[in-house]
Amino acid sequence: MKRLIGALAIAAVATQLAAGQPEGAGAQWTNPGGDAGKTHYSRLSQITPANAPRLGLAWMAELGTTRGMEATPVMVGGVLYTAGVAGRAYAHDAATGRLLWAFEPQVDMQLNRTACCDMVNRGLAVADGKVFIAALDGWMYALDAKTGKVAWKTDFIENRAKGDNSTGAPEVAGDVVIIGMAGAEYDVRGYVTALDLKTGKIRWRWHVVPRDPALGPQERPELDAALKTWDPKSRWDIGGGGAPWDAINYDPETGLVLIGTGNGGPYATSKRSPSGGDNLYIGSVVALDPKTGAMKWHYQETPGDNWDFTSTQPMVLTHVKLDGEDRPVVLHAPKNGFMYVIDRRTGQLLRANAIARVNWASGVDMKTGRPNLTPESSDYTTGPKIVFPGTPGARNWHGAAYSPKTGLYYGAVLDIGNLIFMTPGQKPLKARGLNNDAALIFTTDVGDAVDTLPPPLAAQVKALPSFAEAVKNPGTAQMRALDPITGKTVWAADMKGWQDRSGALVTASGIMVHGNVAGQLVVRNAANGRIVKTIETGTSILAAPMTYTIGNTQYIAVAAGWGGGGFPFVPRYGAAYTRVNANRLLVFKLEGKGKLTPPPRLPALTVAPAPPAQAPGVTPEVIARGQGLFFANCAICHANRHRSITPDLRRMQPGTHDAFRQILLDGLLVPGGMPRWNDILTPADADAIHAYLIDLQAKTRVEELAKVKAKKPLDGPALTILSNY
Numbered sequence: 001m002k003r004l005i006g007a008l009a010i011a012a013v014a015t016q017l018a019a020g021q022p023e024g025a026g027a028q029w030t031n032p033g034g035d036a037g038k039t040h041y042s043r044l045s046q047i048t049p050a051n052a053p054r055l056g057l058a059w060m061a062e063l064g065t066t067r068g069m070e071a072t073p074v075m076v077g078g079v080l081y082t083a084g085v086a087g088r089a090y091a092h093d094a095a096t097g098r099l100l101w102a103f104e105p106q107v108d109m110q111l112n113r114t115a116c117c118d119m120v121n122r123g124l125a126v127a128d129g130k131v132f133i134a135a136l137d138g139w140m141y142a143l144d145a146k147t148g149k150v151a152w153k154t155d156f157i158e159n160r161a162k163g164d165n166s167t168g169a170p171e172v173a174g175d176v177v178i179i180g181m182a183g184a185e186y187d188v189r190g191y192v193t194a195l196d197l198k199t200g201k202i203r204w205r206w207h208v209v210p211r212d213p214a215l216g217p218q219e220r221p222e223l224d225a226a227l228k229t230w231d232p233k234s235r236w237d238i239g240g241g242g243a244p245w246d247a248i249n250y251d252p253e254t255g256l257v258l259i260g261t262g263n264g265g266p267y268a269t270s271k272r273s274p275s276g277g278d279n280l281y282i283g284s285v286v287a288l289d290p291k292t293g294a295m296k297w298h299y300q301e302t303p304g305d306n307w308d309f310t311s312t313q314p315m316v317l318t319h320v321k322l323d324g325e326d327r328p329v330v331l332h333a334p335k336n337g338f339m340y341v342i343d344r345r346t347g348q349l350l351r352a353n354a355i356a357r358v359n360w361a362s363g364v365d366m367k368t369g370r371p372n373l374t375p376e377s378s379d380y381t382t383g384p385k386i387v388f389p390g391t392p393g394a395r396n397w398h399g400a401a402y403s404p405k406t407g408l409y410y411g412a413v414l415d416i417g418n419l420i421f422m423t424p425g426q427k428p429l430k431a432r433g434l435n436n437d438a439a440l441i442f443t444t445d446v447g448d449a450v451d452t453l454p455p456p457l458a459a460q461v462k463a464l465p466s467f468a469e470a471v472k473n474p475g476t477a478q479m480r481a482l483d484p485i486t487g488k489t490v491w492a493a494d495m496k497g498w499q500d501r502s503g504a505l506v507t508a509s510g511i512m513v514h515g516n517v518a519g520q521l522v523v524r525n526a527a528n529g530r531i532v533k534t535i536e537t538g539t540s541i542l543a544a545p546m547t548y549t550i551g552n553t554q555y556i557a558v559a560a561g562w563g564g565g566g567f568p569f570v571p572r573y574g575a576a577y578t579r580v581n582a583n584r585l586l587v588f589k590l591e592g593k594g595k596l597t598p599p600p601r602l603p604a605l606t607v608a609p610a611p612p613a614q615a616p617g618v619t620p621e622v623i624a625r626g627q628g629l630f631f632a633n634c635a636i637c638h639a640n641r642h643r644s645i646t647p648d649l650r651r652m653q654p655g656t657h658d659a660f661r662q663i664l665l666d667g668l669l670v671p672g673g674m675p676r677w678n679d680i681l682t683p684a685d686a687d688a689i690h691a692y693l694i695d696l697q698a699k700t701r702v703e704e705l706a707k708v709k710a711k712k713p714l715d716g717p718a719l720t721i722l723s724n725y
Contacts, residue, residue, distance in 0.1 A: 023318060023404045024508065027549040032072040032123035032169050033399065034546060036252055037317035040072075040401035042547045045509035046554035047590060049525045052511055052533040056592030058555055059097030061585040063090065067645060067673075068118040068542065068563015069583050071169065072399060072503065075548040075557075076126045079145070082559055082585050083169070086119040087135030090585070091148060095550040097587065101148030105135035109667075113675040114163035114186045114432055116636060118563040118645075122246055122397060123169030125177060128197050132177050134166040140179055140195055152200035156193040157181070162239065163432040164188050168312075173250035173257045173290035176203055180244035184262040184310075185436045187429060190242030190282075192259055194293060204293035208242030208261045208281050222295040226280035231273040237429045240272065241265030242282040246312045246397055253317075253328055254345050256287040256296055260311040260334065266437040269306045270379045271426060278303040283311050285332060285340075287347060297347030302336050303370060306377065307360060307420070308391040308436070309336040316402045316409070320485065322350055331402060331409060331484045335393030338364060338371075339409070339487045353487025355480075356394035356415040359466060360387050376466060380438075384421035384457065386466040390442055390475075391418050392498060392565060399503035399544035401512065402484070406526060409484040410512050412501035413492075416475030417443040419461060433680055434632060443470040444498055477501055479514055481529060491529035499571045503544020505556070515541020515558060519575025519598070521586070538598020539584050540576040557587045563645060570643040572715055577643045578602060602643070605714045607704040608651050611697040618691045626692030629685055633677070643715075649693050650700040660690045 024041040025034035034040050047055065063069075063084050071083035080094040086107050091100040115136060124133040130151055131143040138157035141150055156179060157164045163186025170179045176194040184190060190208035195201065210218050210227040214236075218224050234240065247260030264272050264282045273279055283302030288295055302309040316331040320341070329350065333339045337358035341351035352364035361371035376387060392414055400411030419441040427437055441449045446467070450458050461467055477495040479502075482488065495501065496517060505513040512526040517540045523533040539560035547556045561583035562576035570576045575598075582599040630638075637646050652660075662668040664686045667676030681689075704714050 025547070028077075029073070029075045029546045029548050031074060031125060033314070038249055038314065039316050039318060039404075040399050040503070040505055040544055040546075041403050042505065042507040044507055044547055044549060044554050046549070047507070047511060047547070047556065048509040049511055049532045051590060052523045054590045055523065055533055055535065055556070055588045057594030057596045058587045058589040058592040059594055060587065060596060061090070061092055061097055061099065063088070063583040063585060065561070065583045066581045067561065067583070068120040069559040069561035070120045070397060070543050070564055071123040071559055072544045072546050073557050073559060073585065074124060074126050075546070076145075078550060080557060080585075080587075081124055081126060081131055083121045083124045083133055084559075084583065085121065087121050087133055087141070089124055089131055089133045089143060089148070091131070091145075092585065094548060094555070095553070103133075103141070103143055103148045105139065105141060107135050108137040109670045109673060109675045113677070114183050115165050115167060116182070116185050117167070117565040119673065120167050120564050121169075122167060125170045125172045127172040127177075132170045132172070134168065134170055134179050136165055136167065138164055138166045138181065140170065140177070140200065142200060154195055154200040154202065156195065156202065158191060158205070161431065162186070162188050168244075168246040168248065171248040171250050171257065172197065176290055178248055178250075178257055178290065180246065180248055180259070182243050182245035184241035184243040184265045185434055186265070186432060187237070187239050187435055188241065188243055188265070189239035190244055190262055192244050192248065192288075194290065206288055206293040206295070208244060209240035209279070212236030220295070229278040229280045231275040231277060233275075234273045235266065235271065235426070238265055238272070238435045240279070240282070244312060247315050249315050249317055249330070250290065251317055251344055254287075255290070256344070257290045258315060258330060258344065259286050259288060260313065260315060260332070261286065262310045262312050263308045264305045266435055267306065267308055267420075268379065268381050268422065268438065269304045270381050271437055273304070276304060279305065283309055283334070283336070285311055285315070285330065285342060285347070287344070299342055299347045299349060299369060301332070301334055301338070301340060306379070307336075307387050307418075310334060310393070313393065313395045313397065314399050316400065317344060318402055318404060320407075322485065333395040333400070333409075333411070335389060335391070335395065336360070337389045337394040339482065339484055341484060351485055355482060355487045355489075356413055357388040357417065359417075380420045381422060381424065384419055384461050384464065386417055386419050386443065386446070386464055386470050388417035389414065390416045391440055392416065392442070396501065396565060398501050398542065401504040401506040401544070403506045403526065405508055407483070408481045408490055408526070410479070410481050410504045410506050410526070412477065412495070412504070412514075413480045413482075414475070414477050414498055414501060416498050417466070417470055419443070419446050419449075419470075421457065430680070434636065442498065443474040446474065447471040479504070479529075481512070481526070493524070493529050496573055497571050499569065502542050505545040505547060507547060513545045513556060515543070515545070515560065517562065517571055517574040517576050519579070521545070521558060521588070535588065535596070536598075537586055537596060538575055538579055539582060540574060553589055555587050555589050557585065560584045560586055569639050570645065572643070581645050607708060607714070608697055608701040609653065610701060611652070611694045612654065612657050614691055614694055615687065622688050623692050623695050626688035626690070629681070629689050630692055633681070634689065650697045652693065652697065657690075657694070661686050664689070
């Protein structure tokens with residue numbers, strides 16, 4: 001019976017937009033975005049600003065993992081389905097929390113190495129009596145929705161010699177399920193894949209960028225057109241990037257599937273495509289025919305992307321009154337700082353307004369749809385630049401909510417920039433390695449970091465017109481209510497820091513709900529942003545909450561756990577810093593009486609232990625080489641901070657030092673999520689990295705002993721620097 005109810009619910013949501021039914025989710029929440037438009041809006045009204053203070057825990061489930069949780073659960077037929085770390089899936093009774101089944105894929109952890117932003121998963125799909133989820137290593141699983149048993153599984157990675165991986169949510173579009181892939185910083189050529197819903201057979205594949213013309217004709221005519229926008233001498237060996245790692249929306253009203261595409265690789269256009277060009281179809285929204293994969297229209301939001309400005313951020317499909325006409329539109333706020341309103345029938349740009357500091361462009365030309373580039377956007381291969389927004393994006397993967405009742409768009413907005421620089425010259429291909437070829441320092445750190453740079457580079461940075469502004473106003477993170485037509489902020493609530501972002505839920509009764517890094521679920525009045533209830537959970541919350549009803553009871557559910565972009569850089573506040581990062585599913589209701597037990601506290605910080613002596617023959621040159629290898633390959637995960645969900649390598653114990661080669665090269669700790677590196681690094685490379693870390697640990701110990709003597713805290717500021725140069 002539950003399966004029948006679920007099937008009917010899915011059929012209903014598939015026709016919701018087309019039939020002109022009210023927007024938003026009802027009793028059920030049938031995909032991570034809630035309804036066909038992925039509005040994260042609910043028509044439920046039992047929980048209101050007036051009674052939200054009576055919210056309490058209904059039930060809680062421990063998920064048994066400690067990494068990032070980014071997915072919004074799905075509720076169909078009384079079952080709450082949750083996507084977890086690396087492609088795990090869980091089914092709970094939505095009223096009681098009783099575990100019905102759990103699924104854990106056998107993941108090739110080598111792919112963990114190319115997941116730039118943690119072992120996350122952004123959601124699952126439920127259709128045809130199955131649960132569809134993509135594992136980190138690029139296998140799509142169709143699970144029996146009742147039992148969790150595998151009905152079929154398909155490898156959808158095109159070339160396993162490359163750095164492809166998967167962190168996004170699949171999307172059901174008619175009789176296919178569509179999935180993207182990730183890895184644009186590595187050596188990939190982005191694509192989406194459509195699989196037969198019943199059998200898992202690959203039906204079609206659509207590539208974001210053209211392939212090396214020396215390999216033969218392009219696979220599709222639209223790629224012939226794209227090829228003209230790339231230098232014939234482009235870095236085809238690196239792949240071009242464009243990975244569509246999230247933002248796939250099936251639009252039943254138009255019959256199209258909309259795809260948001262990723263950034264270019266390497267980051268700098270001048271290195272990727274030396275003579276320039278728009279580099280279609282990176283940084284774009286494209287509309288495909290779900291039956292064939294043929295492209296119907298495209299709109300490129302960031303032509304020739306030079307700044308890691310992906311367009312993979314969540315899209316909202318809705319209707320708005322615009323210029324006297326009811327228009328079916330997609331609302332899209334990608335990384336680049338603009339809010340776009342696009343006609344989803346044709347791809348026509350209707351509005352484009354900045355929602356954060358933007359200095360790479362002064363605006364968007366509404367006649368051509370192209371950004372008006374500024375001198376600040378010029379090529380940083382010729383010298384350092386400070387660019388707003390930064391690579392974390394004005395908006396990122398955190399789900400936004402749109403209320404047709406208020407006409408407002410609710411979501412996390414980040415206003416920080418990047419100092420970007422690199423060394424000159426082309427670099428050789430690093431197979432399945434970082435090929436972004438850039439060093440990034442966020443403006444939140446640039447004032448402290450500038451004097452640690454080589455003096456000539458530091459002088460160049462200080463001479464930049466934007467340097468003084470970046471030091472004076474390094475940036476903010478806010479939860480905002482925006483007018484999507486004008487980009488204007490209606491209300492804003494400050495968050496703690498740049499990492500403090502989460503997804504949003506809004507309801508017809510006027511509540512807006514989100515989490516934070518401090519470990520709180522916050523309920524606001526959607527009209528003015530005022531807090532009406534704060535629930536202390538003890539676990540950082542990044543994912544968007546959702547809501548559903550069972551019987552006469554409305555529930556609010558959220559997946560909790562720190563991770564995702566910037567996951568090594570745990571902020572020095574809140575639950576992510578003070579408590580074990582235990583992943584949990586938290587469900588609330590009015591008059592909930594459950595006991596919400598926070599995870600255990602982390603032990604107090606202690607001085608770094610003394611490292612072993614350096615091996616014979618280690619010289620300053622070896623240590624410097626090890627530092628370069630560390631920042632090129634390891635720093636993206638190992639930030640070496642006092643608190644992180646990856647080990648602080650300044651605090652290695654004797655046994656870890658003894659087994660360093662086996663861990664790094666041979667995969668000794670693969671079961672714990674640490675991949676082996678013997679396909680890229682040699683024993684001499686491993687020894688050089690180890691020498692650097694021994695040197696770093698010794699220096700850290702000296703510094704921390706001095707802090708103890710001076711009665712200063714050990715947890716001083718650490719710079720957020722990501723580099724590959």
